[in-house]
Amino acid sequence: MDSFISWIGGKKLLRKAITERFPESESYDRYIEVFGGAGWVLFSKDLHAKCEVFNDIDSNLVNLYRCLKYHREALEKELQYTVHSREVFMNCKQQLNMSGLTDIQRAARYFTLIRSSFGSDRQSFKTATSCIVDKIGDFPKVQERLKRVVIENKDFEDLIKVYDRPNALFYLDPPYHTTEKYYNCDFGEKDHIRLRDCLKQIKGKFILSYNNDEFIKNLYKEYNIEEISRNNNLSINRGTGREFKELIIRNY
Numbered sequence: 151m152d153s154f155i156s157w158i159g160g161k162k163l164l165r166k167a168i169t170e171r172f173p174e175s176e177s178y179d180r181y182i183e184v185f186g187g188a189g190w191v192l193f194s195k196d197l198h199a200k201c202e203v204f205n206d207i208d209s210n211l212v213n214l215y216r217c218l219k220y221h222r223e224a225l226e227k228e229l230q231y232t233v234h235s236r237e238v239f240m241n242c243k244q245q246l247n248m249s250g251l252t253d254i255q256r257a258a259r260y261f262t263l264i265r266s267s268f269g270s271d272r273q274s275f276k277t278a279t280s281c282i283v284d285k286i287g288d289f290p291k292v293q294e295r296l297k298r299v300v301i302e303n304k305d306f307e308d309l310i311k312v313y314d315r316p317n318a319l320f321y322l323d324p325p326y327h328t329t330e331k332y333y334n335c336d337f338g339e340k341d342h343i344r345l346r347d348c349l350k351q352i353k354g355k356f357i358l359s360y361n362n363d364e365f366i367k368n369l370y371k372e373y374n375i376e377e378i379s380r381n382n383n384l385s386i387n388r389g390t391g392r393e394f395k396e397l398i399i400r401n402y
């Protein structure tokens with residue numbers, strides 16, 4: 151199935167290439183999506199493993215996933231009369247910076263921001279028509295898919311330490327080198343190095359997607375690195391039809 155949101159750097163176009171490169175399914179029984187975002191790889195299969203984990207550091211995003219999983223009907227109700235308009239967009243943006251919202255109200259505001267922003271950047275209003283309530287129809291399937299998925303809100307290093315086992319498969323899709331500013335997080339060069347150092351220590355398997363960048367290739371030079379291409383879906387390059395070269399890096 152598809153994800154219920156679009157997301158900057160979302161792996162809609164790359165999900166097949168990634169899952170085709172997963173190891174033999176008998177070799178792992180826990181699947182951990184460390185940089186979750188819209189979860190395109192998670193949603194691309196009905197089940198990756200008996201134990202599945204979705205994680206992201208963006209607490210509003212994780213709250214949206216949790217509300218969909220545990221309070222779907224209340225979230226639907228909260229969203230049912232939401233219209234696509236600049237005023238609603240600005241209100242949601244302002245309200246998300248204040249305290250006092252319930253988790254369900256917060257989830258609805260964040261969903262509205264994602265749906266009504268240009269390239270899902272949650273910053274700039276999308277002038278093209280977007281129907282927010284239309285998407286609510288997908289929620290029951292999403293809730294069903296998330297039923298057995300553990301949802302975490304941790305920094306990648308803490309998460310990897312908790313879930314690492316010889317029978318674990320980590321899929322990692324960090325902010326791409328030099329495009330980190332598009333996310334609600336402070337991810338820099340030191341974090342790319344921290345991630346590499348953390349992956350060096352693990353007992354399980356990892357598969358990592360990155361932009362094709364010399365700094366990254368050098369960081370992972372001792373691993374299995376493949377270069378692949380797809381159309382760029384970063385909002386800044388939308389409509390240019392430019393091909394974007396990416397890396398898939400594995401420790402198996």
Ligand SMILES: C[S@@+](CC[C@H](N)C(=O)[O-])C[C@H]1O[C@@H](n2cnc3c(N)ncnc32)[C@H](O)[C@@H]1O
Nearest residue numbers: 159160161185187188189190207305306323335
């Ligand atoms: C490239 S996006 C992931 C896209 C996702 N694979 C998809 O298909 O939509 C990177 C994600 O990493 C998250 N992130 C940034 N810093 C993080 C950290 N230190 N630990 C965990 N997640 C982080 C961001 O919030 C963002 O959602």
